[in-house]
Amino acid sequence: MPDAPHRIAFPVYYEDTDAGGIVYYANYLKFAERARTEWLKEKGFSQRALRESEGVLFVVTHCDVYFRQPAFLDDVLDIETQLRECGRATMTMHQRVCRAGATLAEMTVELACVNGAGRPTRMPEAICAALAE
Amino acid sequence: MPDAPHRIAFPVYYEDTDAGGIVYYANYLKFAERARTEWLKEKGFSQRALRESEGVLFVVTHCDVYFRQPAFLDDVLDIETQLRECGRATMTMHQRVCRAGATLAEMTVELACVNGAGRPTRMPEAICAALAE
Amino acid sequence: MPDAPHRIAFPVYYEDTDAGGIVYYANYLKFAERARTEWLKEKGFSQRALRESEGVLFVVTHCDVYFRQPAFLDDVLDIETQLRECGRATMTMHQRVCRAGATLAEMTVELACVNGAGRPTRMPEAICAALAE
Amino acid sequence: MPDAPHRIAFPVYYEDTDAGGIVYYANYLKFAERARTEWLKEKGFSQRALRESEGVLFVVTHCDVYFRQPAFLDDVLDIETQLRECGRATMTMHQRVCRAGATLAEMTVELACVNGAGRPTRMPEAICAALAE
Numbered sequence: 001m002p003d004a005p006h007r008i009a010f011p012v013y014y015e016d017t018d019a020g021g022i023v024y025y026a027n028y029l030k031f032a033e034r035a036r037t038e039w040l041k042e043k044g045f046s047q048r049a050l051r052e053s054e055g056v057l058f059v060v061t062h063c064d065v066y067f068r069q070p071a072f073l074d075d076v077l078d079i080e081t082q083l084r085e086c087g088r089a090t091m092t093m094h095q096r097v098c099r100a101g102a103t104l105a106e107m108t109v110e111l112a113c114v115n116g117a118g119r120p121t122r123m124p125e126a127i128c129a130a131l132a133e
Numbered sequence: 134m135p136d137a138p139h140r141i142a143f144p145v146y147y148e149d150t151d152a153g154g155i156v157y158y159a160n161y162l163k164f165a166e167r168a169r170t171e172w173l174k175e176k177g178f179s180q181r182a183l184r185e186s187e188g189v190l191f192v193v194t195h196c197d198v199y200f201r202q203p204a205f206l207d208d209v210l211d212i213e214t215q216l217r218e219c220g221r222a223t224m225t226m227h228q229r230v231c232r233a234g235a236t237l238a239e240m241t242v243e244l245a246c247v248n249g250a251g252r253p254t255r256m257p258e259a260i261c262a263a264l265a266e
Numbered sequence: 267m268p269d270a271p272h273r274i275a276f277p278v279y280y281e282d283t284d285a286g287g288i289v290y291y292a293n294y295l296k297f298a299e300r301a302r303t304e305w306l307k308e309k310g311f312s313q314r315a316l317r318e319s320e321g322v323l324f325v326v327t328h329c330d331v332y333f334r335q336p337a338f339l340d341d342v343l344d345i346e347t348q349l350r351e352c353g354r355a356t357m358t359m360h361q362r363v364c365r366a367g368a369t370l371a372e373m374t375v376e377l378a379c380v381n382g383a384g385r386p387t388r389m390p391e392a393i394c395a396a397l398a399e
Numbered sequence: 400m401p402d403a404p405h406r407i408a409f410p411v412y413y414e415d416t417d418a419g420g421i422v423y424y425a426n427y428l429k430f431a432e433r434a435r436t437e438w439l440k441e442k443g444f445s446q447r448a449l450r451e452s453e454g455v456l457f458v459v460t461h462c463d464v465y466f467r468q469p470a471f472l473d474d475v476l477d478i479e480t481q482l483r484e485c486g487r488a489t490m491t492m493h494q495r496v497c498r499a500g501a502t503l504a505e506m507t508v509e510l511a512c513v514n515g516a517g518r519p520t521r522m523p524e525a526i527c528a529a530l531a532e
Contacts, residue, residue, distance in 0.1 A: 013303055014313070015159065015296045017152035019206045020450075022517075024148060025459045026432070029425035030281045037279055047280070048340040051419075060424045064463045070517055073152045074314040118421075118469055146436055147446070148429045153317075155384075158326045159295035163414045166292070170412055180413070181473040184286075193291045197330045203384055207447040251288075251336055281425065283418035285472045290414060339418045 005080040005096075006039040012075045022070035028105045029063065032095045035079035036109070043130045054124045058111045061090070065107040075099050086131050089113050089120050138213040138229075139172040145208045155203035161238045162196065165228045168212035169242070176263045187257045191244045194223070198240040208232050219264050222246050222253050271346040271362075272305040278341045288336035294371045295329065298361045301345035302375070309396045320390045324377045327356070331373040341365050352397050354388050355379050404479040404495075405438040411474045421469035427504045428462065431494045434478035435508070442529045453523045457510045460489070464506040474498050485530050487521050488512050 010031055018024040037047060051057050071077060078098045085092040090112050097105040115121040143164055151157040170180060184190050204210060211231045218225040223245050230238040248254040276297055284290040303313060317323050337343055344364045351358040356378050363371040381387040409430055417423040436446060450456050470476060477497045484491040489511050496504040514520040 011300075011303075013296075013300050014151045014153065015157060015299065018147045019150035019152070019154050020147065020456050020458070021152050021154075022458075025462065026148065026425045026428035029428065030279070033281065033425070034277075034279050037277075046340045048338065051339075057419050059419070059421075059469070060466055062465050063424065066461050067459055070458070072314065074312045144433075144436075146429075146433050148432065153323055153325070155325075158329065159292045159299070162292035162295065163412075166414060167410075167412050170410075179473045181471065190286050192286070192288075192336070193333055195332050196291065199328050200326055203325070205447065207445045280417045280419065281423060284413045285416035285418070285420050286413065287418050287420075292414065 003082075005082040006035065006042065007078060007080055008035050008038050009076050009078050010034065012071055012073055012077060014073065016071075017073050022072060023075075025067060028065065028067070028097055028107070031077060031079055031097060032081075032107060032109065035081045035095060036093065036111075039081045043127075045127060045130070050124070050127075055116050056113050056121060056124065059114050059118075060109055061112045062110040063107060064109075065105060067105050069102065069104045071097070071099060071104050077104070083131060084108075086128070088122050088128075091123075091131070136215075138215040139168065139175060140211060140213055141168050141171050142209050142211050143167065145204055145206055145210060147206065149204075150206050155205060156208075158200060161198065161200070161230055161240070164210060164212055164230060165214075165240060165242065168214045168228060169226065169244075172214045176260075178260060178263070183257070183260075188249050189246050189254060189257065192247050192251075193242055194245045195243040196240060197242075198238060200238050202235065202237045204230070204232060204237050210237070216264060217241070219261070221255050221261075224256075224264070269348075271348040272301070272308065273344060273346055274301050274304050275342050275344050276300065278337055278339055278343060280339065282337075283339050288338060289341075291333060294331065294333070294363055294373070297343060297345055297363060298347075298373060298375065301347045301361060302359065302377075305347045309393075311393060311396070316390070316393075321382050322379050322387060322390065324357075325380050325384075326375055327378045328376040329373060330375075331371060333371050335368065335370045337363070337365060337370050343370070349397060350374075352394070354394075355386050357389075357397070402481075404481040405434065405441065406477060406479055407434050407437050408475050408477050409433065411470055411472055411476060413472065415470075416472050421471060422474075424466060427464065427466070427496055427506070430476060430478055430496060431480075431506060431508065434480045434494060435492065435510075438480045442526075444526060444529070449523070449526075454515050455512050455520060455523065458513050458517075459508055460511045461509040462506060463508075464504060466504050468501065468503045470496070470498060470503050476503070482530060483507075485527070487527075488519050490522075490530070 016027045080096040093109045113123045149160045213229040226242045246256045282293045346362040359375045379389045415426045479495040492508045512522045
């Protein structure tokens, strides 16, 4: 499973920064979620379709983030996303937020597949199969 | 209908500011929405209950905002909210964002009552009655 | 000055939506600001460089937005940005948020060039020249 | 140091939720930061004053969050904040996000005191003294 990480770049806009002059700490989680969404899209899945046709969504159950260096307005952030473990109803990802090769933040994210009532449920077969590749 | 405006205060946190050192322009609309929500609560209505029991929600259809002076980290913002017009399915509010009596921003907001499918629909009777008071 | 509008596309992520199932109204202003930033970059200007080397930044003084139709998770939004008027210290833009050719929101945005103390000031010559093209 | 936690309540507004119908995961970090700010204010310190008069600010270096149960629109969230460890230039806090006594999320947050250039620096004496109480 340790293949090359998925990569996507996002510029830093004013909305991402705060009066300290740097990217606000909670916003790294937004960049990470965008990257996970694009990674899933690349595997052929949209979150809206998962919710509407399969009745499931992924929720974050645990997030452990290290903030190493600040990011600034107009930086271009490269987000690396890698699947670490995948179970029947959960998965663990590792993500890094980089700028010009330097790691600014890195995090481990655990997600659970839940149904419309918010209960843990098995991932749809098609996702398991696509992720196993 | 021009009775005293509803008033509520919110402090400015890092999340509200940007790298320009001031409150990010879109965030004034968040403060305004919080104030409209509290104004409705004071009238006896919660947006969640409206959605769950009446199947309706209010959506903003038009928002005209003037930004007069910047707000800064740790400012306390007083939001004034006043109903200007109320129809069967729409209402118009006027809102001001103030600091120590000075107007920092002011806006006119038009809202429409919509059903679960997003179609314009009549406001529940109880709301009309409560707003007419 | 009425040349072709600048165009850029942004996907809608979970962060942009709210419990009504649609893009939160204030977030259209974030999409619009991203698009104005990319339009400026295309003209050769970064906001960080403007602030650091010229000591100026652009602040929104007036924003008049019409919300026509809702946007949903995983939509791809096309933002069109067009300069309408440009003075010595202010400019007026028109922006549209579209999906598959349909206008979801449109807005007129007035910006002022201010110095580090927040006072209105003339735009740097290079910007005037670049915008006049 | 294990005295009673600081407590503050915040309502959940539309801005805090996402299309999954629940509070967006990154927004728990906003609630936590608001609570840390109010805890500092209660000790007599404002972040703006710290930055302007002492030239220092606190940045988050590590955040480990468990999301136990979802929060919904119109919930009232009680944030508990407790100082766990305090060094010369860093501190560790434990925070819980609760609703009616149930823990929805809990996190350990490590902060570092940095100067205007972003370098780790000793906390001002007055803060050390106030936190030691």
